Amino acid sequence: MSAQITDVAKLAGVSISTVSRVISNNGYPVKPAVREKVLAAAKELNYVPNISAKTLRQQKRNGIALIVRSISDPYFNNIERGVTEAAFKNGLIASVFTSMQDTEFEMKYYSVILEQQYAGVIIGGGAYGGSKTNKRLKNIVRQLQNQGCKVIALAPQGFDVPTISVDNEDVGFKATKQLISLGHSQIAYIGGYPDHLVDVGRFNGYQKALQEAGIDYNPLIVKMSEYSIQGGYDNCKALLEQKGEFSAVYCSNDHIAYGVKQCLRDNGIRVPKDISIMGTGGFYDDVGFFFDANLSTIKFPFYSLGERAVNMIVSDEKLENDYKEIMATEVILKKTTAKKG
């Protein structure tokens, strides 16, 4: 249908090898005059190399897949940017796939990624599933690895894959400690899925910080449901209704924190004067169309996380499945935290 390398060669009056060498620009010596001729011919014919043929011949993989939970969850915003930009720098092309938190979808994606011979897949936000679904996922992930596709997770997945992530226990610990250092001792915890590994880690950190400060753990002011604004709102409301005493809340995710903030506001409670809130993630600040939530939070290095994952895929270091890499987080204090007054 469209022009191919032979057409360009014919028009330029050279062999296809010469054209190939000019087009792929691989450093192989070609006389400048010839190069010009080839380029001119290619331009005239609107020649575009066929990447299937190239891939097939080179046995090289050139795609990076990023799996996210939902395309519009701001949590993934900077992860995606890091992945996309790093991929480009390495001559690869990143595509985003949305799992919708649905294992069926995720499985389908993996099988496509398998066929498409991607260089790697970055699991930014996989489906949330129990141990049965995990087994199926684990299987297909192993298959991907067998095919030479590198798999990198950006959070613990419940089975061994090379993982780059934050230290979730440390995150929970730092956040809670921050609240303690502001004089709070009645600190509620509102988390996401109770059996999500990520949440378990943050919750452990929360408990550890309390313990270290000699504060008794009070299960009455602990709530968990899901990582959403609504979840935060509802759980906060429940806390208020049961009249649990607390002057601060640690939320294991900024969506939750934002919901809590709204709930408190709707109930005439001043933030941070009456109650302080610490969130987790820091992703609200990165999204332009969001109103700045001004959350005090533990900021994750989302961009770097994505960037690093791509670089690991690109490099030829062999990755063991038990490989774990931790990236640093940062305490950010904005307008939802204050000294206990």
Added chain:
Amino acid sequence: MSAQITDVAKLAGVSISTVSRVISNNGYPVKPAVREKVLAAAKELNYVPNISAKTLRQQKRNGIALIVRSISDPYFNNIERGVTEAAFKNGLIASVFTSMQDTEFEMKYYSVILEQQYAGVIIGGGAYGGSKTNKRLKNIVRQLQNQGCKVIALAPQGFDVPTISVDNEDVGFKATKQLISLGHSQIAYIGGYPDHLVDVGRFNGYQKALQEAGIDYNPLIVKMSEYSIQGGYDNCKALLEQKGEFSAVYCSNDHIAYGVKQCLRDNGIRVPKDISIMGTGGFYDDVGFFFDANLSTIKFPFYSLGERAVNMIVSDEKLENDYKEIMATEVILKKTTAKKG
């Protein structure tokens, strides 16, 4: 590296043609017993067909690209779902590319899409550029079309491409008329980029509705800047400070409307009791982690828009560049509109 068709053939004791027929499952008759043997062999070897070879041989395109402005803009949430799910149903695979409102990025994407021989590209949200960048975009889009890649826009782009969209003038008209029918006559307009075709349409509709109702157009209560919550907030604040009189606001986008809502609230103005707000799009309701904004709005058929675009790409009807298709919108009344009191 990994198993290929010859390996499967050898293990199953048949020819590669037979394997191909079984694997591609193309209806060609194969004896059941043989089929079983092949399937077993393929499974044992973890055989996965190489899609590059397949694509090369079949000259078939199997990718759909969706260009969005930002991965986390909820505006694209249901468009993406529609595209992804429709693509799957048609045996295609959709990838999302984020333009970041950056023409350079967008150009790079198009050139990759060109090489990758995508079946089609859906321009959900292109870069926002002036006429010079439009020229470059137009060129590469023409090139895509020449290569046999179908291009569909989901909003006017400033140059001719087959477009499926809502009728933006009608949208602005209906929204304004709705406010008028609630008894409002001093209706402010807060829009996005003043020279964005989409906004021009909505603004025209706004003016037309006023005119039809015999209301004088008042340029003092019209503001435009950008499609963001912050933009809505700031423009609303400016309106309040200049003491322009208005009892309702039509916002040409829900981000803006949400910002306006926040601004009014922060200034002690009750919505909708004191001031009514109509938004545009209805995308806040579709995103789980969002707190329901409860905006009265003109709801767009995002999912169908994406779905229809895919179906147009898949079908072999030839698309003229001046093809335009309009999809219906719906007035949704929630908690930001009330009769003028």
Added chain:
DNA sequence: TTGTAGGCGTTATCAT
């Protein structure tokens, strides 16, 4: 510095 030719893993055509 340039050209020739073989092969990457499929599918499809043509025999059998």
Added chain:
DNA sequence: ATGATAACGCCTACAA
């Protein structure tokens, strides 16, 4: 119903 073989478009030894 099955098998042999020639493409698909490109890259890359190897030859010149």
